[in-house]
Amino acid sequence: MTETSPDWLNLYAEHLQHVRAQYTHALEQSEGHSLLISSGSLKTAFLDDRTYPYMVNPHFKAWLPVTDVPDSFLLIKPGKKPKLLLHQPEDYWHKVAEIPTGYWVEHWDIQPIQSLKDAHNEIGDPGSFIYIGEETKVATEFGIEAINPSSVLNHLHFERASKTPYEIACLEAASLTAARGHLAAQQAFFHGASENEIAHQFLMASGHREQHTPYSSIVALNEHCAVLHYQFYEHTRFKGTALKSMLIDAGTSYNGYASDITRTYAFKPGIFADLIDAMEREQLAIIEEVTTGINYAELHGRMHLKIADILKTAGIVDMSPESMVETNVTFNFLPHGLGHLLGLQVHDVAGYQLSHEGGIKPAPDKYPALRLTREITEGQVFTIEPGLYFIPMLLKKLKQSVYHTAVNWPLIEELMPYGGIRIEDNIAVQNGSPVNLTRRAFSAVKAEARSL
Numbered sequence: 001m002t003e004t005s006p007d008w009l010n011l012y013a014e015h016l017q018h019v020r021a022q023y024t025h026a027l028e029q030s031e032g033h034s035l036l037i038s039s040g041s042l043k044t045a046f047l048d049d050r051t052y053p054y055m056v057n058p059h060f061k062a063w064l065p066v067t068d069v070p071d072s073f074l075l076i077k078p079g080k081k082p083k084l085l086l087h088q089p090e091d092y093w094h095k096v097a098e099i100p101t102g103y104w105v106e107h108w109d110i111q112p113i114q115s116l117k118d119a120h121n122e123i124g125d126p127g128s129f130i131y132i133g134e135e136t137k138v139a140t141e142f143g144i145e146a147i148n149p150s151s152v153l154n155h156l157h158f159e160r161a162s163k164t165p166y167e168i169a170c171l172e173a174a175s176l177t178a179a180r181g182h183l184a185a186q187q188a189f190f191h192g193a194s195e196n197e198i199a200h201q202f203l204m205a206s207g208h209r210e211q212h213t214p215y216s217s218i219v220a221l222n223e224h225c226a227v228l229h230y231q232f233y234e235h236t237r238f239k240g241t242a243l244k245s246m247l248i249d250a251g252t253s254y255n256g257y258a259s260d261i262t263r264t265y266a267f268k269p270g271i272f273a274d275l276i277d278a279m280e281r282e283q284l285a286i287i288e289e290v291t292t293g294i295n296y297a298e299l300h301g302r303m304h305l306k307i308a309d310i311l312k313t314a315g316i317v318d319m320s321p322e323s324m325v326e327t328n329v330t331f332n333f334l335p336h337g338l339g340h341l342l343g344l345q346v347h348d349v350a351g352y353q354l355s356h357e358g359g360i361k362p363a364p365d366k367y368p369a370l371r372l373t374r375e376i377t378e379g380q381v382f383t384i385e386p387g388l389y390f391i392p393m394l395l396k397k398l399k400q401s402v403y404h405t406a407v408n409w410p411l412i413e414e415l416m417p418y419g420g421i422r423i424e425d426n427i428a429v430q431n432g433s434p435v436n437l438t439r440r441a442f443s444a445v446k447a448e449a450r451s452l
C-alpha cells in the first residue's frame with residue numbers, strides 16, 4: 001500500500017471464490033446443503049433500553065466487507081449467486097441501512113427484509129440448511145437442525161489462519177490507519193498529554209470511533225506500562241521528570257479486519273530508552289526468523305533466549321542466558337505469549353488447532369499464556385509482540401525464589417517506575433518469508449507526512 005492502492009475489484013472477486021471453495025470443502029459431508037449465516041443482533045443492557053456496541057458475526061464478514069448491519073443474513077445456495085438479506089426495518093428512531101454500493105455488490109443479490117418472517121420465507125426447505133450464528137433460537141424457529149456444526153466450523157476456523165491476497169490488503173490497510181493514530185499518540189505523549197488525551201488523539205488521527213476499533217486501546221503511562229491489559233484512561237498530565245514512559249497497544253479495522261500494534265517510548269534518553277532499543281533490535285531479529293515449516297512455539301522459545309541476553313547485557317540478571325531460560329527466570333519478565341493469529345478477530349480463532357478436523361496442541365506447560373502453537377504456513381498473518389516488564393507481583397515471587405541473588409535489585413527499583421516494554425508488529429507470511437505489514441505502514445505514513 002505505498003504509491004498505488006490495491007485493485008480491490010479483482011482482489012475481492014478472487015477472495016469470494018476462495019471463500020466459496022472453502023465452504024464447499026467444509027460442507028463435503030453434507031453435500032447439497034445451503035447456508036444461512038446471521039450477522040448477529042444488538043444486545044440490550046439489563047433493565048435498560050440501551051444496547052451494547054454491536055459486533056458482527058465473523059463468519060458473516062468473512063464473505064463481504066459489511067460490518068454494521070444487525071439482523072441481516074447471508075443465504076448461500078450451491079450453484080446460485082449468493083444473497084444478502086439486508087435488514088431494513090420501518091424505523092424512524094435510527095438510520096436504516098442503505099442498499100450498499102461498491103466493488104463487491106455485483107457478486108451479490110441484495111434483498112431487503114423488514115423482519116425475521118421475510119428471512120424465513122426465503123429459506124424454503126429448512127432440512128437442507130446449515131445455520132452459522134449466535135441466534136440459535138431463530139434457526140430453530142426456522143426449522144433448521146444443523147446449527148453451528150463443529151465439523152464445519154473446525155474446517156473453516158483452521159483455514160482462516162491463511163489469508164487471501166484480499167485479506168492481506170485489508171490487514172495492511174488496517175495497519176495504515178493505526179500507524180496514523182500511533183504517530184499522533186506519540187506526539188501527544190511527548191507534549192505531556194494524559195492517557196485519556198492520548199487515547200482520543202489516536203482515535204481522531206486514525207478516523208475511528210471507539211466501538212469500531214478491534215479492541216479497546218491500551219494507553220499506559222509510567223508504571224501502568226507493567227499492566228499487560230491496562231484498562232483505564234487517567235486524566236493526570238505528568239510534568240518534568242514525573243513523565244517517564246508510554247506503552248500504547250492500539251489497532252484499527254478495515255473491512256472487518258484488524259490491526260494490533262504496540263509501541264513503547266521513553267520520555268528521555270537513558271537506561272530505559274536503551275532497553276527499548278535493545279528490545280526493538282531483538283523484535284526485528286525474531287521476525288527475520290519467521291519461516292514456513294517451523295512451529296510458532298519454537299519462535300516463542302527462541303525469544304526467551306533473546307530476552308535473557310538483554311537481561312544479562314543490561315546487568316539486570318547475572319546468569320547465563322541459557323540457564324535463565326532453563327530455570328524460567330525469564331518468565332518473570334515476559335509472562336505472555338510471543339503473539340497470536342490476526343484477522344477477522346484480533347485474537348483470531350484456531351491458534352491451537354491441529355488440523356481441519358480439530359484437535360488441540362495446547363500451550364507448553366512452561367509458557368501457558370502462548371496463544372499460538374501451530375506450524376507456520378504460507379499466507380498466515382500473526383503478531384510478533386515480545387515484552388519485557390517490571391511487574392511487582394512477579395518480581396516479588398522472583399525475590400522469594402532461589403535465583404534472587406542473581407538479580408540486580410537496585411537496578412530493578414530504578415526501572416520499575418517505567419513499567420515495561422512491548423513492541424508489536426503484524427506479520428504476513430509470503431513466499432515462505434515474513435512481510436512486516438506494520439513497519440511498511442509506518443514508513444508509508446511517514447513518507448506521506450514528509451510530502452505534505
Ligand SMILES: [Mn+2]
Nearest residue numbers: 260383385424
Ligand atoms: Mn496482540
